[in-house]
Amino acid sequence: NAGVTQTPKFQVLKTGQSMTLQCAQDMNHEYMSWYRQDPGMGLRLIHYSVGAGITDQGEVPNGYNVSRSTTEDFPLRLLSAAPSQTSVYFCASRPRAGPNEQFFGPGTRLTVL
């Protein structure tokens, strides 16, 4: 199993550009989440999904959209990038049953100029 994969690893955008951060998992996990990590801020939940077709907002959802058309994929879209969205983005997944252990992807480092 590849676990949770994220692409790209690094990305530089200009203000106002749009892009999609990709996340995929091959563990058949129902739950998937997106977090952003900023220095000294820990990880903050952006959006999450409890299954295909179901998404909900987390702590910091503004400026981001998500969809979950399949169990495997959970892309994060930035419609109009802003410098405040410069961050490291982590995708995570976990199975519905079990000890709530979240499996994290390697992250995408995004810089918005």
Place this chain on the structure above:
Amino acid sequence: GQQVMQIPQYQHVQEGEDFTTYCNSSTTLSNIQWYKQRPGGHPVFLIQLVKSGEVKKQKRLTFQFGEAKKNSSLHITATQTTDVGTYFCATASGGNNRLAFGKGNQVVVIP
């Protein structure tokens, strides 16, 4: 949502010594999770505690959940250079769908 505060934010630890990192909440928590993130890496799950007063050990790591379920601690003995990283506590809410992280305790190990 529920929030957890971690202290200290930074620690410098001599190799071979012990250290403790703490996680506190003003409200009762249903659970607490601990993660470790190596420099440049991603968070890795260490453990989950759910019972009042629970104590769990993993080799040199001891995890505790307070009797009132408002605080937790991670104690590491005989620190090694491999212990370097940031340790996060987190609590799940909203039917365990939402995970709220503390800001982390960055640990530097001095050889």
